[in-house]
Amino acid sequence: GLGKRYTSVALRAQYGTQTLFNAVHGSKDSDQASRELAFFFPNFRTTSAVEQDGEEGRVERTLALIRPDVAMENRDEILAQIQKLGFTVALQREVLLTEEQVRRFYLQHVDEDYFPALLRSMTSGPVLALALAREGAVLHWKNSLGPPDLDKAKEESPECLRAQFAVDNEPINQLHGSASPEEAEQEISFFFPKQQTLAVIKPDAMDEHRDVILEEIRGRGFTVTRLKETVLSREMAEEFYKEHREKPFFSQLVDFMCRGPCMMLVLTKENAVEEWRALMGPTDPQKAKETSPESLRARFAADVLHNSVHGSSSEQHAEEKIRFIFGDISTEAALSADEESDVTISAEELGSPAYLNKEMSRSSAADIHNDSSS
Structure with missing residues (x-):
């Protein structure tokens, strides 16, 4: 890192006592720095990191939900995939939701035909809630999930997470992602007040x-x-x-x-x-x-x-x-x-x-x- 260029004036030379107690911390590269900034500044904009579409990158957070069936069987595999995708898990919580909580969280979906199945799925066991952080987290997680409709996900994006972790004879996809940065912060506050x-x-x-x-x-x-x-x-x-x-x-x-x-x-x-x-x-x-x-x-x-x-x-x-x-x-x-x-x-x-x-x-x-x- 840059700190290696300096010797007697380096902070660790002045204040660090040993490897473990080396006084200061620095990110090892720009990608790690961007992810770690999300803990301090959820809406920090980077000037050096650019998304593939050419727009300025934004370090932000998004909510990921792993529904009960998959949370029980494929938890570690999904967490490994999340890490490979460049996300930092800023917050993690396993929670057993009540029907009332599910209705509040999915308030805009209660009148949809699929809601009874969603309600049954979300209350069948513990849900794993994750606050994920990285540049463009909301869009990147949505793209990684793939289409909400499972048939469409399997046909058009067989490599997407929803297709990979689909449950047999279950019409509801097993992974949730926030639709926008604003919704992400609201949803994170719901699970992590x-x-x-x-x-x-x-x-x-x-x-x-x-x-x-x-x-x-x-x-x-x-x-x-x-x-x-x-x-x-x-x-x-x-x-x-x-x-x-x-x-x-x-x-x-x-x-x-x-x-x-x-x-x-x-x-x-x-x-x-x-x-x-x-x-x-x-x-x-x-x-x-x-x-x-x-x-x-x-x-x-x-x-x-x-x-x-x-x-x-x-x-x-x-x-x-x-x-x-x-x-x-x-x-x-x-x-x-x-x-x-x-x-x-x-x-x-x-x-x-x-x-x-x-x-x-x-x-x-x-x-x-x-x-x-x-």
Whole structure:
């Protein structure tokens, strides 16, 4: 890459400590860069990438649905095809739809003759919903799917995905794609509604890894809507972890969380709770290194007693903890154990060099293993 042309002034030379912790990330080529931009800027236009028809390429997202029959039998094969087609799977969710949900999603189709068969198909088992990203994603996915009518697809485009994955004696095609960029965003919101979750950078990660974790959060497409650095009082720590009160590690956990600064963040994104938990990785860093080597705990946590970050276990849990730490999220109110020592920072300030570089007091401590939500 271009970075290899530079030595002493290279960012990785200045800030990277080892291969895994090399401080910055860069896309390996223009195609990968375009796909990765979709996580940050779903409607980003590239000037160098041009579609085959000569029009300017647009990095965008589209919704793909794999209906139950094919999701069960051919899931891995279809995901491999999607990757070969140059898509990045930005979001993925398996969901069992109710009749009401299917009617809402296909509102414009409820009066069509084929709708009863569609309804039966969509409620027969879990649907795999995917938000796919690449340049011209909507058109490219539609073209890859082929005609909606299966007979026409098999006759005119036998290599298309709908023809390849047709189910015998099933009149409904097994793959869905959004009709337009506008429809794509509406459909993505239907299956992946934006959520808020609470993230905590624990004291053991504040000194060495805080800034890199913040960059990783932004790089994964989260919006930071509230950020607060604070030293918890014992009372606040006990209340924050009250669900673990009867567990043997509770006292050690509370002691640790009171010893030094931690950072509380409200993160917003589609499917935020699960996305943040996936980014954190398993509670045990050794397991994280084996199963999720790019996760934060795999990269920054030393052992199960030093697992660096916390995340809410559910949307309800997130709402409760956000309210406890920040009060009414629609106001500037924030619940504080020590107003003078707390630092509450807006999303705009988060990216400023003044904030990222300013000196803050730190205290070293040991973390305690609790469970996956801690």
